[in-house]
Amino acid sequence: MGNKRITIRPAHEKKHDIKRRQLIKNIGLATGAAMLGSVAIANEKKRNGKVKPVLRVAHITDIHITSGNNAPERFRKCLNDLLKQKxxxxxxxxxxxxxxxYxxxxxxxxxxxxxxWGN
Structure with missing residues (x-):
């Protein structure tokens, strides 16, 4: 058997190797949790005995827009539908x-x- 070198690091010196996708996911989850907490507290405000939402948030992702399949016009329709939701x-x-x-x-x-996107 050959000599193998083994390095043992204390827990506080652990190397953190986080992938980009996981980092983005974690940031999104943390942001969403923070916003939901704020919205839940804000919803306690009542007007005329009814709970009134204070902030309406829409989240879109992975659009991958291209010029084909009438995608720009379809996405404009999506955005217009979002505007209707105030x-x-x-x-x-x-x-x-x-x-x-690639x-x-x-x-x-x-x-x-x-x-x-500029059109």
Whole structure:
């Protein structure tokens, strides 16, 4: 048997290796929990004997918008439907364009995807 070196670290020196997706998930959960707690407390305010919501939040994520399949127009309809709900705060959780990190995607293709948002 060869010599193997084993390093033992104290618990307070543990190496933390968190993945990006897990970090985003944890941040989202913490934000949601904080907001729900605030909304629950705020809902205690009553007007004319009825509970009145103080803040209306909409959360959208993973839109991955492209120019095909009439996606820009369909997304406009989605946003218009949200406006009808009298949303106070809109949270976009990310992934607004298709993946831009593949080797075969050109810079111009990525910029074309972002231009859709400007229309």
């Amino acid at each position: 949303v106070d705060f809109l949270l976009n959780g990310g992934d607004t364009i298709m993946a831009a990190d 080797g075969h995607i050109t810079r111009e293709e990525v910029l074309d995807q972002w231009r859709i």
